[in-house]
Amino acid sequence: MAKDSSFDVVSKVDLPEVSNAVQQAQRELTQRFDFKNSKSSITLENDKIILISDDDFKLKNVVDILESKLVKRGISLRALDYGKPQAAAGDTLRQEVKMVQGIAQDKAKMINKVLKDSKIKVVSSIQGDELRVSGKNKDDLQAAIALLKKEDFGIELQFINYR
Structure with a gap:
């Protein structure tokens, strides 16, 4: 599994x-x-x-x-x-x-919506002032990162703890 x-x-x-x-x-x-x-x-x-x-x-x-x-x-x-x-x-x-430290709740919801609308097979969840994105396939995660880098949310995003 x-x-x-x-x-x-x-x-x-x-x-x-x-x-x-x-x-x-x-x-x-x-x-x-x-x-x-x-x-x-x-x-x-x-x-x-x-x-x-x-x-x-x-x-x-x-x-x-x-x-x-x-x-x-x-x-x-x-x-x-x-x-x-x-x-x-x-x-x-x-x-x-x-x-600005952390992702505000409204920005996190926007990021969540963009990921859901993209039809990439990942699940995102808001955890305080950060977002956790998970999926079965690492290629899907890389596609999600590329999508988020391309979008403009008005804040600087970093991607950490890639596992």
Whole structure:
């Protein structure tokens, strides 16, 4: 009797890499000439990145610096959720950037529906903030992975625990 094969679909951010990217971006801010005498900074607090800058133009430059460092470190920009810039103390702007961890319930249902509509012989089940996809044939699982990579769900997906 053949045992079912499976894999998990997750959406996670590598926090140590994010921390390294934030440190690199902060270092670049202190060295750039156009940020001399500026109150611009980038800090990491739990699962949020806090951006502070003098004005809207400099805030956009801070975002560009941060995004370039994240991309170089292999972090997808889809994992970032930008808040609205808000006025802060000392005539500065403050913006929070949340990192999306896990698959939201509505996105998991969309992924589930796509797999069911595809007629690939796999079974998917929602387990908290991840999805378990299982099937008898490994070729079906690979077809499911290819299908999910092709679709756009608005989040970055990783496929782990392939057995």
